Amino acid sequence: MSQLEDRLRRTLAADTSGTPSPDLFARVRDSIEDDRAxxxxxxxxxxxxxxxxxxAVATVLTLTPYENGRPAMPWWTLELFTTGVLIAIALWxxxxxxxxxxxxxxxxFHDNPLTGKSYIVLxxxxxxxxxxxxxxxxxxxEPDRTWGADFATVNADQIEWQLQRVGGILLIIGVLHGLNIVLMPVLGRLFSLNRRLSGSHER
Incomplete structure (x- = not known):
């Protein structure tokens, strides 16, 4: 069931025991408009x-100087570009x-929704x-001298290093996100059990 269908179902079933709400149509219309927006x-x-x-790619290629028919891009250009890509990946x-x-x-965290919201924020x-x-x-x-003799300009060694930066952060986030998916149900059960035990002690 899509998010829009779920909202429609909740809205239509919100108060079916009595007289329909006079603003029912307006609420459904606003929900549809919000989803479209x-x-x-x-x-x-x-x-x-x-x-x-x-x-960004067009600007880099336009400003790249050429020597003997080959691009001679300064090393810091690719460094800045890759850093910008990492920031863009984080924000997206x-x-x-x-x-x-x-x-x-x-x-x-259905037993304690506030805990679930706090967990997401953390x-x-x-x-x-x-x-x-x-x-x-x-x-x-500064350029790494292990990038080869022509370390002041972009070469294959630097490109490989920048690709490793992007792949490294994706691997780290992927592994941590997978662990989070596995551990979250365990934490949810522990919080629910702790809540029930606290309630039984209070009684």
């Missing part, structure tokens, strides 16, 4: 990100994971701290 917003964000990436991937994680957390903080730490640990302020 969210979809349009997601589409605009995706198109904006694609346009920004295309513009965080809300994406959170949007689909809310329903999962609500199901796991995992968001951990997520951005990991991204920020990884970027700061891997950013270079």
């Amino acid at each position: 969210r979809r349009r917003g997601r589409t605009r964000r995706l198109l904006g990100a694609a346009a920004a990436l295309t513009l 991937l965080g809300p994406f994971i959170k949007r689909f994680g809310r329903a999962y957390a609500a199901d796991v 995992t968001d903080i951990v997520y951005y701290l990991i991204f920020a730490a990884f970027i700061l640990f891997t950013v270079r302020f």
Whole structure:
């Protein structure tokens, strides 16, 4: 069942025992409009990100000097570009994971919804701290001499290093996110058990 269908079902079944609410049609219409607005917003964000990436690539290629028919891009150009890509991934991937994680957390922490909301907020903080730490640990302020004889310009060794930066953060977030999915039900059961034990002691 889609999110829109679920909202319609809840709205229509909100008060079926008595006289229908006079603003029922308005609430259904507003719900549909809100869903359409969210979809349009997601589409605009995706198109904006694609346009920004295309513009960045075109700018880098335009400003790249050529020597003997070969590109001689300064090493810091690719370093800045990769750092920007990492920041863009963090800003896009965080809300994406959170949007689909809310329903999962609500199901796991159904006995204590406030705990589920706090858990989502805390995992968001951990997520951005990991991204920020990884970027700061891997950013270079001068070319690495292990990149070869022509280390001052972009070469295959530097490209490999930058791809390792992107792949490394994706691997770290993927592993941690998988562990979070596995551990969250365990934590939910522990919180529920603790809540029931506290309630039985109070009685």
